[in-house]
């Protein structure tokens with residue numbers, strides 16, 4: 001018999017992720033693991049975890065990794081990569097981490113064209129702390145700190161990271177994807193692979209924004225979150241390539 | 249050994265380079281800009297990395313990132329900038345990263361004036377960031393001492409796997425003095441030092457089946473193991489790592505307590521006082537953490553009429569540690585300046601005479 005599907009070597013044998021059922025964080029972990037295996041770089045890879053549900057991956061994956069204070073992953077990764085240019089470095093960050101408290105670190109790492117990869121999980125909420133309003137919460141979407149829904153008059157509008165970073169000259173590759181169905185999962189994997197390949201090739205800053213769900217804090221069953229995303233999230237955050245210097 | 253005439257800030261940077269520091273990140277703030285500016289010129293010459301961070305917060309996290317990878321790394325800042333670095337230094341303390349932070353004190357609180365002060369003693373020694381960690385805090389009184397302390401800072405940081413702080417005031421940072429520079433460590437040393445740290449505790453690729461050493465896994469002994477081990481480390485410092493100078497204390501009837509530039513000025517005041525027959529000495533902590541408690545606790549209340557605390561801070565900060573050491577057995581008075589006003593030698597002389605003539 002031929003083995004056609006297996007656990008990526010990057011995921012620890014016998015470990016459970018700790019992510020809630022139906023959460024796309026799990027899917028993205030699997031994709032990153034598959035990509036690292038396919039590119040043959042697991043042994044060379046170091047993750048810098050952001051602070052949020054993403055840190056649940058620290059006990060779940062096998063390769064080297066370390067944490068960073070909330071929002072600072074891009075600063076930590078910049079220095080690590082510059083002092084260890086032969087290794088593969090990526091940050092794994094949520095939207096609160098990357099686009100609120102860490103927006104400066106993100107913009108400046110992108111603007112310096114740092115040669116590492118950013119895996120950015122945008123679930124429109126502060127998942128780990130219990131569903132507060134995030135920089136990416138949709139207009140009208142409820143959060144524990146916006147109980148009547150996001151109101152632009154009070155809270156402003158959602159922050160679009162790919163569009164924002166696309167105003168800079170240095171970033172090499174910026175793409176927004178999602179994991180809400182099989183075709184999109186395959187596209188997401190392709191984007192993640194490209195983002196790592198760019199780093200191997202020394203091309204510079206690559207970020208993949210993955211539009212995700214948070215069944216727990218959205219108060220929805222996993223399948224409902226997918227419908228919600230199609231109807232709402234993806235309209236506010238259009239999927240697509242926002243920068244690809246290969247194509248320019 | 250090479251002799252040069254150098255500004256304190258630049259001498260510190262050169263000493264760091266010669267110690268093998270190959271990563272520096274910082275954000276502009278007076279009065280310490282000469283440190284990052286020097287590194288910006290110097291790092292490319294030695295194959296090191298200089299990064300101007302987008303903020304102090306980013307800079308300290310960059311320094312931690314380089315340290316995670318085994319590189320000797322450093323940042324510097326001043327007062328309100330050091331406040332912002334508390335997040336990263338606290339993280340370095342828990343991750344056991346051997347980083348070096350140079351704190352060049354200016355006035356405060358808040359943004360404060362840009363001239364030298366000693367108002368960040370508590371910040372350095374008591375509670376810089378959250379979680380109850382300690383730093384080894386070196387307090388040079390001259391450019392030469394700043395060079396020597398910086399050069400050896402990583403030896404201590406690596407021995408204890410703990411951040412080290414060089415605490416100076418704006419005066420030492422901008423003062424020019426003739427100095428002897430230590431030799432540059434070899435490239436072999438730098439490579440071995442980095443490799444050894446990576447093998448021992450840094451993350452990074454390994455051939456042995458990816459048994460990662462996440463810093464979270466560094467300490468054994470259950471959830472409290474790390475805090476307990478760090479506490480014992482700090483207790484050990486109290487025994488082994490104090491450093492203090494006794495200056496003309498043998499026959500002294502009045503003891504001046506001072507560190508850094510204030511101690512330097514106090515020495516000159518003591519010269520004047522001694523020439524007029526006043527028996528005054530100085531106890532100078534060369535490290536303010538761990539504090540040389542014994543040096544003050546051993547003072548004989550029958551022999552010593554008083555302690556004159558000399559520091560550029562209101563409220564006085566060093567004074568609290570001195571008073572705690574003597575358990576208040578010796579009366580203390582103060583000669584203070586603050587908010588970026590430099591200590592005046594004549595004020596020390598006058599205050600000492602007043603105390604001894606009582």
Ligand SMILES: Cc1ncc(C[n+]2csc(CCOP(=O)(O)OP(=O)(O)O)c2C)c(N)n1
Nearest residue numbers: 051052053070094095096097125126127128
């Ligand atoms: C300095 C600091 N502030 C706040 C927190 C608390 N905190 C932990 S996780 C988190 C939110 C994470 O949200 P996000 O980055 O969107 O990740 P998610 O959990 O949604 O995947 C916050 C605010 C912290 N750990 N540190």
Ligand code: SF4
Nearest residue numbers: 019020023053127214
């Ligand atoms: S709280 Fe939300 S983001 Fe976090 S694991 Fe659960 S579903 Fe995923």
Ligand SMILES: [Mg+2]
Nearest residue numbers: 094095125127
């Ligand atoms: Mg989130």
